[in-house]
Amino acid sequence: MTTARFLKARDIAPWLEELSTAYTVLAPARHGDTVVFRDFNPANGIDMEHLSATPAKKALLPPCETLFEYKTTKTEEPPYKTAIELHPTLPEGKVLVFGARPCDARAMQIFDRVYDGNQARDPYYTARRNNATIVTLACDHQEETCFCDRVGGSPVDATGSDVLLTPLKAGYVAEALTDKGETLLNSTTFMKADGLKQEALNARHKMLEQVPDRSSFLDMERNLLSLFSDLGFWDKTAQACLSCGACTYLCPTCYCFNITDESHGDSGKRIRTWDNCMSSQFTLEGSGHNPRPTKAHRMRNRIGHKFSYYPQLHDKTLACVGCGRCISNCPVSFDIRNAVACAIQQADAAREHAHD
Ligand code: SF4
Numbered sequence: 001m002t003t004a005r006f007l008k009a010r011d012i013a014p015w016l017e018e019l020s021t022a023y024t025v026l027a028p029a030r031h032g033d034t035v036v037f038r039d040f041n042p043a044n045g046i047d048m049e050h051l052s053a054t055p056a057k058k059a060l061l062p063p064c065e066t067l068f069e070y071k072t073t074k075t076e077e078p079p080y081k082t083a084i085e086l087h088p089t090l091p092e093g094k095v096l097v098f099g100a101r102p103c104d105a106r107a108m109q110i111f112d113r114v115y116d117g118n119q120a121r122d123p124y125y126t127a128r129r130n131n132a133t134i135v136t137l138a139c140d141h142q143e144e145t146c147f148c149d150r151v152g153g154s155p156v157d158a159t160g161s162d163v164l165l166t167p168l169k170a171g172y173v174a175e176a177l178t179d180k181g182e183t184l185l186n187s188t189t190f191m192k193a194d195g196l197k198q199e200a201l202n203a204r205h206k207m208l209e210q211v212p213d214r215s216s217f218l219d220m221e222r223n224l225l226s227l228f229s230d231l232g233f234w235d236k237t238a239q240a241c242l243s244c245g246a247c248t249y250l251c252p253t254c255y256c257f258n259i260t261d262e263s264h265g266d267s268g269k270r271i272r273t274w275d276n277c278m279s280s281q282f283t284l285e286g287s288g289h290n291p292r293p294t295k296a297h298r299m300r301n302r303i304g305h306k307f308s309y310y311p312q313l314h315d316k317t318l319a320c321v322g323c324g325r326c327i328s329n330c331p332v333s334f335d336i337r338n339a340v341a342c343a344i345q346q347a348d349a350a351r352e353h354a355h356d
């Protein structure tokens with residue numbers, strides 16, 4: 001049986017301040033006109049009302065991290081050999097993500113299958129993941145750009161969360177879903193709230209009732225594959241795109257990275273940074289050949305990866321959680337929902353044509 005506690009809205013900041021001694025706490029807060037996930041600082045406040053423009057993915061995959069430091073030494077015998085000393089820098093320390101949305105927490109499981117799955121295990125990612133606790137806030141309203149319900153999620157989905165917060169008057173019912181969550185709720189800040197569980201459940205039902213009845217984007221990996229060779233379709237789809245990459249950097253499920261060495265004389269460090277598949281240089285090879293030379297190729301890859309290639313590799317789970325950040329932050333308002341809906345229509349039309 002899950003533990004339920006009540007957290008008064010006014011107690012959140014002092015509680016997070018107390019936790020900051022043991023955790024790096026990330027929480028949504030204002031930065032100018034925008035809400036972003038940032039290191040908790042009581043002076044910045046917390047914004048529990050708006051979906052943050054940035055996702056919480058940096059908790060597991062920082063924009064820039066040092067994988068190891070190295071030092072090279074020329075050996076005297078034989079003189080043409082170089083010895084290398086490596087000093088790995090595995091991340092340590094606990095991280096608390098407070099106020100993630102259900103789509104953010106779900107997105108972390110999309111990373112898990114890639115970085116901590118059966119085929120490969122990234123020790124840097126795994127260390128962060130094991131040390132991370134995710135406190136998710138159920139969404140009592142969907143933004144116009146939200147579509148989690150069309151990609152297998154929901155505004156009250158607890159997938160990937162350690163604690164689920166349900167907003168009620170003057171505070172939140174906090175329900176522990178894992179041992180990490182239980183540990184977190186074991187604080188005198190919380191009041192016992194097993195009696196409020198039903199009220200929280202009712203509130204979540206109301207949130208679900210607000211979700212519009214609309215078509216799903218699940219099970220469409222074949223549709224997109226059938227459009228793979230139709231570059232005309234992708235050209236039209238990508239026409240307005242500026243290749244700026246904002247959509248990839250702000251996407252909670254985009255996980256591509258680049259590796260570079262920064263050398264200073266005989267020592268240096270190997271760095272991993274986020275990369276962006278919408279950039280023309282992403283697939284540029286040393287020979288000068290580029291297998292994705294146009295915006296059409298890159299858009300096909302971005303949408304194909306999320307709605308076709310990833311689901312085929314990972315039990316039909318889409319690599320889009322419907323957060324809508326790529327829509328609300330795109331400088332030309334590219335709407336991935338329209339692109340996917342057009343792809344479905346186009347594939348259906350092509351199928352009908354083939355049967356005529
Ligand atoms: S944010 Fe918009 S313009 Fe920029 S790369 Fe993405 S789709 Fe293109």
Ligand code: SF4
Nearest residue numbers: 251320321323324326
């Ligand atoms: S593709 Fe867009 S809507 Fe889907 S998870 Fe990424 S940012 Fe969110």
